[in-house]
Amino acid sequence: MNPVRVGYFREFTDAFAGGIAGKRVLDIGSGGGLLSESLARLGAVVVGADAAEENTKMATAHAERDPVLRNKLHGSLQYRNVTAESLRDAGEEFDAVCALEIIEHVDHPEQFLQACIDMVPSSSGLVFISTMNRTALAKFLTVTLAEDVLGLVSRGTHDANKYITPKELRGMAYRCGAQVLDIDALWLNPLTKTWSRGMSGVSEDHLVNYIACLRKK
Amino acid sequence: MLPTLAATVRGLAARPWTAAAAASATRAVVTCSHRPFSTDYADVAILGSGVAGAALACALAQAPELAAHKLALIDSADLTRRYAPATDDHWSNRVVSLTPRSVHFLQELGVWDAIPSARRHPYEHMKVWDACSNGRADFSAETVSSPAIAYMVEVPYLQSALLEVLHAQHADRITVHSNATVATPLARDDSGDTDAYPLLDLGSEKIAARVLVGSDGAQSRVRSDLVRTSFFGRDYGRVGLVATVAIDPTQGNATAWQRFLPTGPLAMLPLSETHSSLVWTLPPAMAAKAAALPEDQFVALVNAAFFYPPAELAVFLGNELELDIAEEVEWRDEVYEHGVDLDRVVLPPYVEAVQDGSRAAFPLRLRHAMEYTAHRAVLVGDAAHLIHPLAGQGLNLGLGDVECLSRTFRAAASTGQDLGHAHVLEAYSRERYPVNAAMLTACDALHHLFGTDAAPVAWIRSFGLNRFNQLDLVKRTVMRATMGEVSML
Numbered sequence: 220m221n222p223v224r225v226g227y228f229r230e231f232t233d234a235f236a237g238g239i240a241g242k243r244v245l246d247i248g249s250g251g252g253l254l255s256e257s258l259a260r261l262g263a264v265v266v267g268a269d270a271a272e273e274n275t276k277m278a279t280a281h282a283e284r285d286p287v288l289r290n291k292l293h294g295s296l297q298y299r300n301v302t303a304e305s306l307r308d309a310g311e312e313f314d315a316v317c318a319l320e321i322i323e324h325v326d327h328p329e330q331f332l333q334a335c336i337d338m339v340p341s342s343s344g345l346v347f348i349s350t351m352n353r354t355a356l357a358k359f360l361t362v363t364l365a366e367d368v369l370g371l372v373s374r375g376t377h378d379a380n381k382y383i384t385p386k387e388l389r390g391m392a393y394r395c396g397a398q399v400l401d402i403d404a405l406w407l408n409p410l411t412k413t414w415s416r417g418m419s420g421v422s423e424d425h426l427v428n429y430i431a432c433l434r435k436k
Numbered sequence: 437m438l439p440t441l442a443a444t445v446r447g448l449a450a451r452p453w454t455a456a457a458a459a460s461a462t463r464a465v466v467t468c469s470h471r472p473f474s475t476d477y478a479d480v481a482i483l484g485s486g487v488a489g490a491a492l493a494c495a496l497a498q499a500p501e502l503a504a505h506k507l508a509l510i511d512s513a514d515l516t517r518r519y520a521p522a523t524d525d526h527w528s529n530r531v532v533s534l535t536p537r538s539v540h541f542l543q544e545l546g547v548w549d550a551i552p553s554a555r556r557h558p559y560e561h562m563k564v565w566d567a568c569s570n571g572r573a574d575f576s577a578e579t580v581s582s583p584a585i586a587y588m589v590e591v592p593y594l595q596s597a598l599l600e601v602l603h604a605q606h607a608d609r610i611t612v613h614s615n616a617t618v619a620t621p622l623a624r625d626d627s628g629d630t631d632a633y634p635l636l637d638l639g640s641e642k643i644a645a646r647v648l649v650g651s652d653g654a655q656s657r658v659r660s661d662l663v664r665t666s667f668f669g670r671d672y673g674r675v676g677l678v679a680t681v682a683i684d685p686t687q688g689n690a691t692a693w694q695r696f697l698p699t700g701p702l703a704m705l706p707l708s709e710t711h712s713s714l715v716w717t718l719p720p721a722m723a724a725k726a727a728a729l730p731e732d733q734f735v736a737l738v739n740a741a742f743f744y745p746p747a748e749l750a751v752f753l754g755n756e757l758e759l760d761i762a763e764e765v766e767w768r769d770e771v772y773e774h775g776v777d778l779d780r781v782v783l784p785p786y787v788e789a790v791q792d793g794s795r796a797a798f799p800l801r802l803r804h805a806m807e808y809t810a811h812r813a814v815l816v817g818d819a820a821h822l823i824h825p826l827a828g829q830g831l832n833l834g835l836g837d838v839e840c841l842s843r844t845f846r847a848a849a850s851t852g853q854d855l856g857h858a859h860v861l862e863a864y865s866r867e868r869y870p871v872n873a874a875m876l877t878a879c880d881a882l883h884h885l886f887g888t889d890a891a892p893v894a895w896i897r898s899f900g901l902n903r904f905n906q907l908d909l910v911k912r913t914v915m916r917a918t919m920g921e922v923s924m925l
Contacts, residue, residue: 222859225851257852284631285854286477286644411866413859 223405223414224319224430225257228347231400231432232315236345239263242314245338247303248321252278256288258317259296266313267298268306275300307334315339319349319430323381333395339435346397349405349430353382357427385423388431397433404429475625478508478611479855480845481636481645483618483658485511487532487591488817488834489651490598494545495842497606501849507610508643510636515599515614519592524554527680529794530591531713533692533705533828537920538835539587542594546605550597551589558584559706561691564901565782567746568698568889571898572782573905580912585692585919586828588707613638622648622661624811633856634662634812647856648813649841654803656819663810669802669822669876672883674700676825677716677723680794681738683785685710693784694826697746698889699753701826704742704784712785714738715825717800722753727795729761734795736765738787744768746889800824802880804873808865812856816841821872824879827918833872836920840867 232239240262246255249267255278259265269275275298282288288296299306303318316335325331335346351357358379365372383391385402392399403416405428416430423429480496482489493509496502509515521528534542542548548556562585565572577585602610619637625644626632634648650658659667681704683689689706700717707713716738718726726737740761741749748768752761803822808815817834841864848860885897904910 222848222851222853225853229851256854260849260852260854284629286630286633286646287479413863 220405220407220414220428221253221257223416224254224317224347224349225261227403227416227430227432228258228315228317229261231345231347235400235432235434236314236343243312245303245306245311245313245316245335247316247318247335248324249278249298250274252281252298254317254319255296255298256282256285259288259291264295265297266306266311267296268301268303269298270300270302272300303331303334303338307337311338312340313338314343315345315347317347319347321350322348322383323350323377328381328383329391329395332391336395336397336433336435341435344435345400346433346435347430348388348433349428350388351377351379351382351428352424352426353379353384353387354425354427356425357382360427385426385429385431392433397435400432400434402426402429402431475635475642475644477506477644477646479505479646480649481508481510481634481643481647482649482651483510483636484650484652484656484819485509485513485515485599485612486651486653486817487594487598487831488838489649490595490602491542491545491547491835492649492651492816492838492842493610493612494547494598494601494606495838496845497602497609498545499842499846499849501846503609505849505855508613508645509602509610510613510616510618510638510643512615512617515612516603518600519590519596525711527707527711527713527791527794528590528592529678529680529713529791529796531678531705531707532589532591532594532831533586534589534835535586535832535918535920536582536584538832541835541839545598545601547594547597547601550600551593554708555590555593557588557689557707559586559588559690559692560584562694563691563782563784564694564696566696566886566894566898566901568696568894569898571894571901573901573911575911575915579908580915580919580921582919585915588705588713590707591831613643618657620657620661622657624662632811634658645856646812646854647861650813650815650819651817651838653818654822656815658813659805659815659819662813663805663807663815665805665807665810667803667805669804672717672800672802672824673719674717674800675720675723675797676800677714677718677726677795677797679714679716679734679738679796680707680791681712681714681735681787682710682789682791683712683787685785687785689785691784693742693782695742695782696886697741697749698887699746699750700883701886702738702741703826704787705828711791712787716741717824717826718753718797720797720799721755723797725753725755727797731790731792733761734790735787736762738790740765740768742784743772743781802876804876808869809858809861811858812861814841814861814864820868821876823876824883826882827875827879829875829879829918832920833875836871837864837868840864 242263244258244263244265246267249255249269255265255267278298282292318335322328351361362377362379366374389399404418404426405416407414482493496507560577562575616638624632625635633644636643650656689709692705694701694703703715705713801822805820808820816837823830844864845855
């Protein structure tokens with residue numbers, strides 16, 4: 220999924236924020252650092268934040284084994300064991316925030332979204348969200364199939380009750396002072412195990428995985 | 437963490453790997469946990485500078501997405517040498533029939549125009565016929581709205597053009613290690629410093645590669661040592677006898693000719709108005725005999741081989757009788773002249789002479805690597821597949837591999853991916869493996885279909901070939917497939 224997400228990020232930062240090079244980007248929920256590494260390679264100044272310390276340690280160790288990324292560590296690529304709210308409370312500022320595959324895991328999604336939006340500048344700051352839609356189909360594919368039947372994802376990773384519908388995301392964005400520039404579908408081809416994006420005539424309400432670009436008003 | 441300026445300077449002043457790394461030299465922030473990298477480093481290292489490796493080097497060096505990536509090309513040969521033939525009329529016996537798709541790719545690399553126009557020869561027609569029956573098929577480029585079916589180019593010229601473009605336009609973008617012998621067996625870095633990067637030991641220096649491309653040919657070390665996959669297939673029990681011949685210039689030379697003999701096909705491919713290249717698939721003993729014949733005998737033999745019944749050719753090439761082939765042919769020609777309907781006979785231009793020293797033979801084999809990729813290693817060209825020359829596809833498949841790998845790397849770089857990541861390499865393999873497999877299988881099948889003189893088979897294939905010749909739509913589709921425009925799947 221990473222190439223598609225990064226491609227989406229690139230497209231919208233090129234169009235609305237003057238490109239990616241030199242931009243300060245927060246990757247919230249950075250996990251193993253997959254997204255952070257990609258953004259750093261493209262020239263962003265990246266802070267990867269994760270609430271779990273073993274994740275930031277793992278991400279740092281992974282970057283240290285890359286001859287190019289190791290030179291960026293602690294400079295244009297840093298991992299910090301913090302939450303979005305604490306970063307916002309500490310007055311951290313970023314040109315863009317990526318909260319990809321994370322909002323469905325937090326307990327208070329709207330507060331989380333507000334924290335993300337607070338950290339970007341008005342009228343140019345972008346917040347990227349990707350998550351799953353709360354539909355029966357999404358639950359079937361991402362929990363029943365992916366976790367229980369095929370074992371592609373470890374059990375308990377996702378709680379389908381915490382999935383967020385595009386409509387809800389739009390409502391939250393409005394209340395948090397941001398406009399939704401775009402919502403796009405993410406599709407997995409089960410045969411090639413590659414991801415692609417594009418609405419393909421499907422309505423927003425019927426999406427499974429989706430990604431969105433928000434801009435602070 | 438205290439800033440350690442010395443470590444920064446030492447690590448970065450040696451080689452600014454990326455623009456960003458150079459930029460961060462202005463920041464005095466680095467930690468003591470960095471161990472200095474003990475070897476030189478490349479994002480993409482290309483081992484083998486044949487046509488495939490050099491073309492990949494050009495493609496990557498000119499890609500804007502890869503501007504910050506470190507590229508290296510390594511070969512044991514002297515890559516500064518350029519090909520210069522003995523005279524304007526001298527033609528290398530290593531030639532290739534480049535499909536329009538291959539030519540288009542070479543144009544994109546700026547390499548096509550670096551080949552002298554006199555050394556690029558298009559042919560618009562192709563005639564294929566069966567010696568054991570009256571089966572034949574004629575192909576014409578205009579039926580697929582193309583200016584040519586293919587273009588004949590001598591491989592040394594193509595090679596030189598690629599190296600020239602690399603040198604003239606991309607010297608700042610790629611490090612070329614010429615006359616470099618790599619210690620074998622190849623291995624990966626096991627120090628823990630990297631994610632097991634392939635390590636090339638050039639003696640004076642070592643290069644760790646984010647991804648190592650094996651363009652090192654049929655005896656590929658990248659395949660045997662790193663990808664470690666079986667290179668399965670068969671030996672055809674045949675050799676390809678090549679020769680450069682001077683032909684009768686009065687008939688024009690824009691047609692490729694191929695006659696299927698039971699021992700293997702005989703092809704004449706036009707190089708210029710006056711010269712052509714021969715590729716004759718023969719059992720090794722017959723090829724050895726033909727290659728050793730005095731010039732006048734060889735010339736007579738070739739002319740006969742495009743016309744005579746296979747049984748007579750077997751006599752010429754066999755060992756039972758010592759014949760003066762030139763005399764035999766002269767006698768037979770007089771006889772045939774009376775009984776032959778010239779309208780129904782397919783004949784290429786008469787061969788008048790064979791270029792000195794141009795006769796050579798190489799064994800023909802079918803091979804396909806079971807896997808194209810392994811951890812941070814990927815195969816292209818002959819390292820991945822070997823094919824029967826009867827459809828002129830080998831080098832074209834290699835260029836197809838290179839075009840795909842280049843496109844795959846560029847797409848991956850544009851989304852900040854690690855180029856050596858399995859997903860990136862698998863995307864290349866997923867696209868090329870079926871295409872190559874289909875072409876290898878098709879050529880193998882044709883070899884077997886035409887490799888017998890058994891009457892029933894000859895009748896069926898003759899019927900099939902003639903019907904095929906009449907089915908314009910099918911013929912056009914097959915033409916497009918061999919020209920690289922559609923997949924054979």
